[in-house]
Amino acid sequence: MSLKRIYTITGFIIAIIILGIVLVSSWYTVDESEQAVILTFGKAEEAIQEPGLHFKLPWPVQSVEKLSRETxxxxxxxxxxxxxxxxxxxxxxxxxxxxxxxxxxxxxxxxxxxxxxxxxxxxxxxxxxxxxxxxxxxxxxxxxxxxxxxxxxxxxxxxxxxxxxxxxxxxxxxxxxxxxxxxxxxxxxNTDVRKAFTDVTDARETMNTKINEAKKYENKRMNEAEGEKEALISRAEGEKASRIQIARGDVAVFNKLYNEYKKNPEITKERLVIETLEQVLPGAEIYIMNDDGNTMKYLPIRPLEKETPITEKKEEGGDQNNEG
Structure with missing residues (x-):
């Protein structure tokens, strides 16, 4: 085999190798969990964030550095x-x-x-x-x-x-x-310091618990006291209104009596005396008496009041007999 043929075959093989390197190094892929940086003669050019197949100049002109995108x-x-x-x-x-x-x-x-x-x-x-x-x-x-x-x-x-x-x-x-x-x-x-601190923490929590319980009881009693106060005020207001109305009624009655008294003083006075006796002595018998000097005459009111219903019943019975 001649020397020229050997050179030709060698050059052809080298060309194939170079072409293979160019083809292989001109493409790269970026996974979804990756990001890449394009380096041109060692200098960073751009960052690639999109996943997929990408093109670059062949090595040694450009190379790729891939980094993870995970946390x-x-x-x-x-x-x-x-x-x-x-x-x-x-x-x-x-x-x-x-x-x-x-x-x-x-x-x-x-x-x-x-x-x-x-x-x-x-x-x-x-x-x-x-x-x-x-x-x-x-x-x-x-x-x-x-x-x-x-x-x-x-x-x-x-x-x-x-x-x-x-x-x-x-x-x-x-x-x-x-x-x-x-x-x-x-x-x-260390263990001793941890135990001492734990004891202090527990004591502080117990203190806070007691304070919270005391505040809870205080709030409860305050609410109850407020409720009792409102109830007393409400009853007092009701009693006040009731007494005012009673007083107004008494004033109206007194004014009417006073007007009657101005018209007929003696009759009004006797009427007031009789009404007072009825209130003071509700079970007493009341008589209207007239003394003209020698003989005292009186009219028993209570027996007449008791006999009136009986008389009315007898009259009703007589009416029924007459109808029969």
Whole structure:
């Protein structure tokens, strides 16, 4: 075989190889859970967010860096793999604002939102995120009281850590965004201290319970007293109105009697005396008497009142006999 033929075959093989490399390296796919950055001679050109098949210049002119679009979890103070948890107490031990020591760890949810900055603005963006998380947590814990950190103030601490961490990440400009911050364990460093704090917490809860019960009883008694007061006022108002009406009726009666008295003083006086006797002595017999000097005559009123119905009955019976 001649040397020329060997060169021709070799060149043909090289051309096929180059063509294969061009064809293979000119296409790439982006999955739905991925995002890509096009690099032209190592310089970032554009970020590709749309999934599917895409075209680029062949290697070594352009290359592709693919990054995940999923949400990552940064575990600060511990490491959990395959249901096994490893703690790092030296990282989680910190001092509160009232000079107490506690241990706190948390989880930070984050995503890559700018692939170009994530790749080129820092050599170790994950380490920067970890250090920023540690700084933010220590800063917020350092300005909080131990009671708040161990009991009801966890939500405020989480919000403070997220706000401070977000501002730090924006300042560092490493192409990631903080999605959520969640405290995991916040506890005291040893058993004796935890027990003492638990006893104090229980005593405080008991105190609050007693205070709430006392306030509840106070409110109950106040409501009952208010109800009794309203009832007394209502009865007094009713009694007042009743007495006013009675007084007005008595005044009207007195005015009528006074008018009659002005017309006939003696008759009115005798009538008042008789009515008063009937009220004072309801069972007494009343007689109307007329004394002309020698002989006293009287008219028994009560017997006549009792005999009147009998007389009427006799008259009715007589009428029935006559009809018969």
């Amino acid at each position: 990552f979890s940064l575990q600060f103070g511990y490491d959990q793999k395959k249901n096994k948890v490893k703690d790092y107490p030296d990282e989680t031990k910190m001092i509160t604002g009232d000079e107490n020591i506690l241990m706190a760890d948390l989880v930070v949810q984050w995503k890559i939102t700018n692939p170009e900055k994530y790749l080129f603005n820092s050599e170790q963006p994950n380490q920067i995120l970890y250090n920023a998380t540690s700084s933010s947590l220590r800063s917020i814990i350092g300005s909080s009281k131990i009671d708040d950190a161990l009991t009801s103030g966890k939500a405020e601490i989480e919000a403070g850590v997220r706000e401070l961490l977000t501002s730090l990440i924006e300042k560092y400009d490493i192409g990631i965004s903080i999605m959520a911050v969640k405290l995991q364990d916040v506890e005291l460093p």
